[in-house]
Amino acid sequence: MGTSNREFEINKNEEEWREVLTPEQFCVLRQHATERPHTSALNKEYAQGTYVCAACGLPLFTSNTKFDSGTGWPSFFQPIEGGIGTTVDKSLFMTRIEVHCNRCGGHLGHVFDDGPEPTGKRYCINGVGLKFIAD
Template sequence: MATLDRNFEINKTEEEWRQVLTPEQFRVLRQHGTERAGTSPLDKQYGEGVYHCAACEQPLFTSDAKFNSGTGWPSFFSPIEGAIATTVDRSFFMTRVEVHCSRCGGHLGHVFEDGPAPTGQRYCMNGVSLKFEPAAS
């Protein structure tokens, strides 16, 4: 897991991001917001495929790493290698590890140490920051 580097492969101005993202995607991906639990259809998506960054289309997670955490957010036990970066989030009077897309810096969610084997990690992602691409049949 890499620490977030402010030099991204994809850099856009705030206005350019607003032109390509919905208002909710912009709030979550660019302003570190959180969607309400249970609002993303991706939480209950269990088909085979790949979850991409909604901002830059980088592949982030595969369906093989997805599990039902019961939290109301899509959850994964590991990302695709090199796809994410992290920072420390000290908002709301707590310390958490914030997960970002390594390509564009978009805020995806947080990672916790209470996930299933084999990693013991729970990547709790905002569904609005993801795009699901079903596997080809």
């Protein structure tokens, strides 16, 4: 399922990822887990800034595209151009569009077609996969 490290600019083996990520980050970013809803402090982060990949620091989303979806995960209606990639995820007996970091392949979450205008998209992202850098 998901993405292969061979496709990305940053390639590390499992041991190397474990050295730079917390256990929770490793589970989400490298093993495609999902954090429990309402557990990320970033869900209620409203300051101006940029959300970057927790694994490699690539800018992924800006605070200007963040909205409160009520789902319990940080949600955005548009990524930074070139920041993310998508793959088809057919796990859990359903088909969803997985969102991953374009530089390291880290699993971030999923994108749905129930977001606000202007895109109509909801990028539902695991907060543990992000770091927030205030402006």
